[in-house]
Amino acid sequence: xxxxxxxxxxxxxxxxxxxxxxxxNRQTALSDLLVEKGIVTRRQIDRIIKSMEEIRPAQQIxxxxxxxxxxxxxxxxxxxxxxxxxxxLVAIKVLxxxxxxxxxxxxxxxxxxxxxxxxxxxxxxxxxxxxxxxxYHYFVMEYVEGHTLYDELIAGKVFSESEALxxxxxxxxxxxxxxxxGLIHRDVKPKNIMITKDGVAKLxxxxxxxxxxxxQTAQAEAGKAYGTPYYISPEQIRGEVDIDFRADIYSLGATxxxxxxxxxxxxxxxxxxxxxxxx
Numbered sequence: 001x002x003x004x005x006x007x008x009x010x011x012x013x014x015x016x017x018x019x020x021x022x023x024x025n026r027q028t029a030l031s032d033l034l035v036e037k038g039i040v041t042r043r044q045i046d047r048i049i050k051s052m053e054e055i056r057p058a059q060q061i062x063x064x065x066x067x068x069x070x071x072x073x074x075x076x077x078x079x080x081x082x083x084x085x086x087x088x089l090v091a092i093k094v095l096x097x098x099x100x101x102x103x104x105x106x107x108x109x110x111x112x113x114x115x116x117x118x119x120x121x122x123x124x125x126x127x128x129x130x131x132x133x134x135x136y137h138y139f140v141m142e143y144v145e146g147h148t149l150y151d152e153l154i155a156g157k158v159f160s161e162s163e164a165l166x167x168x169x170x171x172x173x174x175x176x177x178x179x180x181x182g183l184i185h186r187d188v189k190p191k192n193i194m195i196t197k198d199g200v201a202k203l204x205x206x207x208x209x210x211x212x213x214x215x216q217t218a219q220a221e222a223g224k225a226y227g228t229p230y231y232i233s234p235e236q237i238r239g240e241v242d243i244d245f246r247a248d249i250y251s252l253g254a255t256x257x258x259x260x261x262x263x264x265x266x267x268x269x270x271x272x273x274x275x276x277x278x279x
């Protein structure tokens with residue numbers, strides 16, 4: 001009903017028939033009756049079941065009503081939800097169960113929430129809450145109605161100089177705020193830049209962010225390349241310990257290049273090949 005595939009009358013009719021069949025010792029699934037009557041297709045039922053399975057982790061989080069899945073990546077799934085106490089829309093990022101057993105993934109997940117919580121800026125997606133419920137780790141943040149810069153680029157858009165500079169200036173302000181608070185983002189790229197329907201650019205995903213003064217983390221990550229190959233800075237590729245705000249400036253520059261030319265600064269058959277071209 002919520003997906004407008006069947007009317008309430010059609011569902012009630014099938015429920016009544018299901019009850020009648022049960023009285024005659026014939027157990028029939030509601031979905032089978034809906035398909036049998038031609039109200040929905042089996043493929044639609046399968047999609048609904050898959051969708052329900054995808055949102056089940058987020059349904060375990062008290063105080064929030066899950067509305068829909070927004071997207072998923074290698075590290076997490078993001079849902080659109082309503083925060084019941086304040087009656088407002090939020091986005092909830094949930095760490096998959098398979099990663100919850102890995103302390104490194106869990107630590108990185110909470111680091112993102114804590115890093116975002118230190119920041120309060122109109123060009124940064126605002127953190128709201130982070131925690132664990134029923135075995136699921138979650139991060140609640142501001143819901144941004146819009147799309148990513150990446151969405152526009154893969155659709156083939158090449159930005160004019162003024163359009164690109166407007167976005168770059170907004171993200172620069174976000175980075176200045178982050179850097180003033182001692183944070184390095186380390187993954188500035190089109191996928192991490194949200195554009196609202198009013199044209200406001202917001203920096204998102206602090207998953208790789210760390211404090212500039214965090215020597216312990218810097219030493220632990222020494223020699224490892226953290227970032228996205230198309231936009232990563234040379235010092236990140238080399239796994240240098242003393243990475244600072246200049247790494248974010250480089251990545252923003254690579255993003256700006258992509259906006260005005262329609263292509264990434266360097267391309268190659270493998271991530272390593274691309275990164276070598278940055279050096």
